[in-house]
Amino acid sequence: MTLSTGKVAKLAGVNVETLRFYEREGILPEPPRRASGYREYPPETVELIHFIKRSQELGFSLKEVKELLSLRKVPRRASKKATTLVDAKLAEIDLKLRDLRSMREALESLRCACASNGSSSACPIIESLSGRSESEEPG
Incomplete structure (x- = not known):
């Protein structure tokens, strides 16, 4: 049994463009195509995408995800x-x-x-973010 692009995306909780992106990046192998040109994904693709997404959630970059995926082999x-x-x-x-x-x-x-600046001078936050100290006057 194979799955369509839309079905894989739905089951994996991603959009179709995510699948195509993963393919372009070499993270997801490009699946065979039907005579009509539609992709036919094996069912384990959904598990693979879950692995990728979970790895990303834990902070791994796509390069690191590729490395983790290679370790499965x-x-x-x-x-x-x-x-x-x-x-x-x-x-x-x-x-x-x-x-x-x-x-x-x-x-x-x-x-x-x-909060402690009771004077009418400029706000210390704005001054600090501007890179000026309180004693400096714009000029």
């Missing part, structure tokens, strides 16, 4: 390589979290400066 090497990919992704996420914490602290500081 070499089970005895898969675990070590998959662990390496996950470790790299965790390190990347940790770095992003540090950056986000820094950004949050900077914004909190700006918010506090604005």
Whole structure:
């Protein structure tokens, strides 16, 4: 049994253009076509798309997804390589979290400066984002 493009897209929860994109990127193998030119996907394509989407939800790039997919073909090497990919992704996420914490602290500081600014001078938030200090006058 084969599935049409529309059926695969519906079952996998993606749109038809996503399937075509995955094919162009080499993530999804191009399926055979009927005499009419319509694509005929094997049923396991739906599971493959779920794998791709879940990997992306966890932060893996399409390049990394390709690598993860290739590991499915070499089970005895898969675990070590998959662990390496996950470790790299965790390190990347940790770095992003540090950056986000820094950004949050900077914004909190700006918010506090604005709240405590009882004068009629310019808003400290706007001044900070403009790259000018309070003592600088536009000129």
